[in-house]
Amino acid sequence: MAAEMNRYADFEGLRAQAVALRREGLSLRRIRDRLKIYNNDLLQRLVEGEPPPEWTKRPRAKDDLRARARELRLQGMTYDRIQVELGCSKSSISRWVRDLPKPERNRTPEEASEIARRGWETTLRRREEERQAVKRAAHDEIGTLSARELFLLGVGLYWAEGTKDKPHARRERVTFVNSDPGMVRVFAAWLDLLDVPAERRTYSLMIHETADVAAAELHWAELLGVDPTRFGKTTLKRHNPKTVRKNTGAEYRGCLVVRVRGSADLYRRIEGAWYGIVGAASPPDHRKRA
Numbered sequence: 001m002a003a004e005m006n007r008y009a010d011f012e013g014l015r016a017q018a019v020a021l022r023r024e025g026l027s028l029r030r031i032r033d034r035l036k037i038y039n040n041d042l043l044q045r046l047v048e049g050e051p052p053p054e055w056t057k058r059p060r061a062k063d064d065l066r067a068r069a070r071e072l073r074l075q076g077m078t079y080d081r082i083q084v085e086l087g088c089s090k091s092s093i094s095r096w097v098r099d100l101p102k103p104e105r106n107r108t109p110e111e112a113s114e115i116a117r118r119g120w121e122t123t124l125r126r127r128e129e130e131r132q133a134v135k136r137a138a139h140d141e142i143g144t145l146s147a148r149e150l151f152l153l154g155v156g157l158y159w160a161e162g163t164k165d166k167p168h169a170r171r172e173r174v175t176f177v178n179s180d181p182g183m184v185r186v187f188a189a190w191l192d193l194l195d196v197p198a199e200r201r202t203y204s205l206m207i208h209e210t211a212d213v214a215a216a217e218l219h220w221a222e223l224l225g226v227d228p229t230r231f232g233k234t235t236l237k238r239h240n241p242k243t244v245r246k247n248t249g250a251e252y253r254g255c256l257v258v259r260v261r262g263s264a265d266l267y268r269r270i271e272g273a274w275y276g277i278v279g280a281a282s283p284p285d286h287r288k289r290a
Contacts, residue, residue, distance in 0.1 A: 207254025
C-alpha cells in the first residue's frame with residue numbers, strides 16, 4: 001500500500017476526482033479505468049463514504065415483499081398477520097423486520113392459532129401454484145415426439161419396467177407391468193410405432209383381492225381401447241392382516257400386465273437398443289484408444 005501511495009502522491013486530488021466521477025454515476029470499474037487506479041484497496045479508499053449509483057444495485061425478486069413486510073410491521077402487525085397478507089415464510093419476515101419495534105399483542109390464543117392456520121394455508125397455496133407453474137412449463141417444452149424419440153423413450157421405459165432375460169432364467173419375451181396409466185399409454189403407443197399387431201397383445205391384472213376387479217379391468221380396457229373380454233386370468237394378491245394398505249379406494253386399479261406373443265426377436269431388439277443407448281450416453285474412455 002505504501003508503494004502504491006507513493007505512486008499516487010496526491011491522494012486528496014485523486015479522491016476529489018474519484019468522488020466526482022462516482023457522483024456522475026460511474027461504477028468502480030469505470031472509475032478505475034478512467035483514473036488508471038488498479039489497486040482495489042486504494043480505489044475503495046478514494047470513494048469511501050460515497051454510495052454506489054442506483055443502476056449498479058442488482059434488484060432482488062423479494063425486494064417488494066420485503067418493503068411491504070416492513071410497512072406492515074410498522075403498522076403494528078405480527079409475523080402471523082404479515083404472513084397471511086403476503087404468503088411468505090415467517091423466517092423471511094423475521095429477517096426483514098427484526099430491527100423494527102415489536103407490536104403489542106392483544107389477541108387471544110385462539111385468534112393467534114386461526115391467524116397462523118390461515119398463514120400456513122396461504123403459504124401452501126403459493127407453493128402449489130409455484131409447483132404447477134414449473135410442471136406446466138416443462139409440459140409445454142416437450143411439444144411433439146419424433147418416431148426416433150418415441151422409440152428411444154420406449155426402450156428405456158421397457159428396460160426400467162419390463163421383464164428381462166437372465167442367464168439363469170431365459171425369458172426372451174416382452175412383458176410390461178405397471179400401475180401408472182401414463183406409462184401404459186406410452187408403452188402402447190410404442191408398440192403401435194413398432195407395428196406390433198393388436199392380436200399379439202394380451203392383457204391381465206395383478207390386483208389386491210379386496211379390490212373391484214371388474215371395474216379395474218373396465219378402466220384399463222377403456223384406457224387402451226380394447227374389449228374387456230380380451231383380459232386373461234387375474235392374479236390376486238392375498239390380504240396380509242399385519243399390513244396397513246395405502247392403495248385402497250376407487251382410484252386403486254392394480255397393475256396391468258401387457259404381454260406380446262412371439263416376441264423373442266422384439267425382446268432382443270430392445271436389449272440391443274438399450275445397450276446402444278448406454279454406450280452412446282457413456283463418456284468415451286480415451287485410455288482404451290491409446
